[in-house]
Amino acid sequence: MALGPRLDLRQSQSLVMTPQLQQAIRLLALSNLEIESFIAEELEKNPLLESAGGDDDRTDPADTGEAPAVDRDEPETVDELLASGGGEAALDIDLDNENLHQDSASDRGGLDGGLGLEGIGGGSGEAGEGPDFDSFASEAPSLHEHLLAQAGERLSAGDLLIAQAIIEQIEETGYFFASLLDIAHRLGAPLGDVERVLAVVQALDPPGVAARSLSECLALQARDADRYDPAMARLIDNLDYLAKGNLAALRRICGVDDEDLADMIRELRAYDPKPGCRFGHDRVDAVVPDVFVARRAGGWAVELNGATLPRLLVNRSYYVELSGEAQDRQSKAWLSECLASANWLTKALDQRARTIVKVSSEIVKQQDGFFRNGVSHLRPLTLKTVAEAIGMHESTVSRVTSNKYLSCDRGLFELKYFFTSGIQSADGGDAVSAEAVKSQLKALITAERADAILSDDQLVDLLRAKGFDIARRTVAKYREAMGIGSSVQRRRQKALGAERPREASGWR
Incomplete structure (x- = not known):
């Protein structure tokens, strides 16, 4: 084959992104x-x-x-x-x-x-007038404000001073790394009282706040979800094995089989390692x-x-x-x-x-x-x-x-709201939207009585009776996505709500 320069013609197609098209x-x-x-x-x-x-x-x-x-x-x-x-x-x-x-x-x-x-989206008045959306803009509460508001409802005046000192030391991620002894000396309070108030702060929303380590943060969230059994406690205490992928050791330590361990790990990964980051300081845009x-x-x-x-x-x-x-x-x-x-x-x-x-x-x-x-x-x-x-x-x-x-x-809805995944119908009919399932789930939880809080398993049964073929973990995922707490949280909140009218009317 002779080596030398030559001229070839080649035809190809390509899409050129012009500045105008871009x-x-x-x-x-x-x-x-x-x-x-x-x-x-x-x-x-x-x-x-x-x-x-x-x-x-x-x-x-x-x-x-x-x-x-x-x-x-x-x-x-x-x-x-x-x-x-x-x-x-x-x-x-x-x-x-x-x-x-x-x-x-x-x-x-x-x-x-x-x-x-007239009146589209809640507006009223003259033709062409829209709603005043600027009136809906508000300042999102910070993590410290959110915690102080809850602490004020649960603690006495003396304990509230201790809680304020603790909350001031909580970082934006939700962790508490300050010394309890220093706070006790600064306030002149017994160390036992400071530890007791810290436990109250750790029970506030969001779950996992005021933790002093990742293990404690995850443990607090597991307790809040009513999932902190002995096996889960051993798993949280041995996170280094999970990081190394040593599942055989974790099975032996926790005393569970492969399926239970996989379920526990999925549960653990659903927790928020930085619970304070969900609270920002930015203004909510109209x-x-x-x-x-x-x-x-x-x-x-x-x-x-x-x-x-x-x-x-x-x-x-x-x-x-x-x-x-x-x-x-x-x-x-x-x-x-x-x-x-x-x-x-x-x-x-x-x-x-x-x-x-x-x-x-x-x-x-x-x-x-x-x-x-x-x-x-x-x-x-x-x-x-x-x-x-x-x-x-x-x-x-x-x-x-x-x-x-x-x-x-x-x-008012984002256009993306109308694009949802489907949930198979229990009777084999057409699939239904995930948003429709969330709506039914929210209605069931809203209608529950304070003395008959529904667990996730009970919610699964009720949804299946309505024709929605859904798993318990999916119910938990949807519930958390809507900002609805677990059965333990809801029982606590509704019990607290029932006490307030009695206090207001002078009942004891």
Whole structure:
């Protein structure tokens, strides 16, 4: 074979992520409030962009040179580079014949003006007025504040001083590494009283707080979950064997078989090694809906929240004026770049709006039972199901549903809320949503009496009687995810709640 230079032709295909495509994908994942900030930056940089106000102040597109509408028959998906634009539209869902049709913006208020949906999401007042979501913002309590509030309900004035000194020394992770002897000397209190108060603090929420070691932290959580039996105690005392993977030694020490040891280890890994980290110091941000859903005859109306989404116009007359004054090539090139950027941005924002409405409309169609009857009728739903129904890629649906919120007459929900896993029905019927199971679980626990607290095993039996084939560990996982305590915690809380009315009325 001769060696030497030669020229070969090869054909290949590749996807090039242009800067515009990258920005279009980024815009799709932003919420309306984030889009508002992005538009404000673009208005500062591009002199050809203008933000239209309300209907009364809006300038005629013919005077400003607004970017012309593109025919609706052009591609409508982000997967096709978000290059198409179009007139404003809101989608209605006719659930009787499962057809989607578009109404004109003039009849419905459009995507850019007042929505005319009074009372959506709890709002009231004049048309177009939304709820004051800033009123819901509050400061999240810190770990120390949370502990002090509980200690004040359980301890006398003298013991409360000791508890305050202990709580002040608890780190953000929830651990207590200070010396009890130093606290006793500083307060002039007996060491036994300080140890007794520490035990009370360790019984507060969150479980595992004020522990002096990882072993003690896990032991406190096991006691709180009513799982601290002799075998679990030996496992916690020998965490070094677990870290080394010496399961044979752990089986021998704990006196259990493989199945019981595996169950204990799973239980242990479910505990929080840093219980204090769940309490932050950041302000709770107000949530503003991106999509409104209102009941209409025969179906639902799905519209974007135009109040948080300014409408952009391209001022072509200003472009003509500046072009006539520009003399050098560099200035003309800059103006052409501003015009191209402005045109693309208006089209990308319009396509983003239509894509969000299309995805939200499909979600509403799939979850019609939820919007009509509540969370118990929420169906299992995946991104793939919605993507296939509307002819988009699954990643596009994922971006659309990120950081977006939907407001309906049942409240405010993140779009991701409607995508849930399924639980097999006990009678072999259709699977039900995990959120529906959580709703039933919460209802059972809320209805329990103080003298008849339901254990997880009893909850499993009751849920199976309702047609939900679910395991005890799944019940415990759902209960903890909803912030509901174990049967021991609930018995303690309801007993404390029953005592308060008696004290208030003077009973002894």
